[in-house]
Amino acid sequence: MLKISSLNVNGIRAAHRHGFTDWVSQNKPDIICLQELRALEHQVPDPIQNMDYHSVYHTAEKKGYSGVGILSREKPIQIQKGIGVDWIDNEGRILMSEFEDLIVFSVYAPSGTTGDERQDLKMEFLDHFLPFAQKYLSGNKPVVFCGDYNICHKPIDIHNPKRNKNTSGFLPEEREWVTQLLETGFEDAYRRLHEGEEDLYSWWSYRAASKERNKGWRIDYHMTCPTLLEAAEEAVIEREWDLSDHAPVTISYSI
Amino acid sequence: MLKISSLNVNGIRAAHRHGFTDWVSQNKPDIICLQELRALEHQVPDPIQNMDYHSVYHTAEKKGYSGVGILSREKPIQIQKGIGVDWIDNEGRILMSEFEDLIVFSVYAPSGTTGDERQDLKMEFLDHFLPFAQKYLSGNKPVVFCGDYNICHKPIDIHNPKRNKNTSGFLPEEREWVTQLLETGFEDAYRRLHEGEEDLYSWWSYRAASKERNKGWRIDYHMTCPTLLEAAEEAVIEREWDLSDHAPVTISYSI
DNA sequence: CATAGTACG
């Protein structure tokens, strides 16, 4: 059994203050994909660095901004930072760890909520990401792209689909992109294990007590190859932990 | 009996969180001279604005920076913001409230701790301040210049005079300036009521638990005319309140 | 609302 968690920490230092190491020691995931570290590698709190995990980070050039990481009990046999597109790689958004019989990515798609310019870059990111990810589907190792895609796919994935139909994160072209990703062969593993179930979200605004009222969005995914979907046995969103504005999305795979 | 308090609040909003209105209602000063408001007038918390005091503020152009105020039970018959020197007035450092038989100033001298440039401006401020204040000594109303002068006068006023003899706030030329102010006729009323008493400070660094170890500086003064010194009956530094890194300096005058 | 950054003290 291999347990993989994905979590946008909204600042690894803040998540540490909120009990990140407690969560790790109580849940013992084999692999943890982190997004939005908002720290340089040397700023990651020591107690996290001293956990019994191998850690790989791909941080942004800009201090306190973006950045992804992968923690794993096993040491990766290979890692890859970025995808060869300068502005994306400078923002620390895509990181791979390859293991003996599994490839894991931590992905942090840009937010488009701050304006048109960033929304355009978000779409550009998605356009780069799709063919990049596709290549790994035809490889001979199971692959999963875990992360914060900053997109809700379907109305069921957002608490107020009507009000948000023109909001970045639920725009038709963004939702269509997720559909394309699935049509190329990826699987939204969490949804596939919870078909039709409502009120399942992975992010809640800090404002207006959104989390306690469960007014959230499901924007964090395990996008798996078909093989891994078959191996997926249990998928949970760990809403009971308040480590950041996101909840960990954890799936156990029988490999 | 007229009770006048002087307090550097290090942010009126922060002081409010730390119990400013409790302090006011328990002590009921007639006049409160405030320094380092670090807020525009409309940002002063409502509970402070709604106290039974008249308030006058002279804020800095730069947001979140400097600024002085005077709260008084009586309504001032006249007020004066600044002293006619642009850079000083833009920084919100000197404010007057005139009453029937008293003139009160709230003064916030620049800090010189951030470097030579600001230290030079501090000395320039002091050079402007001295003749400005002097004029009021020859007037026919009692006058007091309350505030944070950012200078310790004598070794007795600082916990470690030797180590700080080259530190801004205890430099020979700054201490000499205070001596001159006193020689022109002003009185350091708090000291005059506590001659020779040691370990009396009004400011403690937030660092290194300075306050609980009483490693402080006395840099907040009531600089009074001789008439007011004679009227001064009780002078206290209210160290038991933790409203900011300074303690209120409160003197009761029998006028 | 919250986490970063930086300026200032």
Add this chain to the structure above:
DNA sequence: CGTATTATG
């Protein structure tokens, strides 16, 4: 150490 700012989400 602590209170502000501003950028970002």
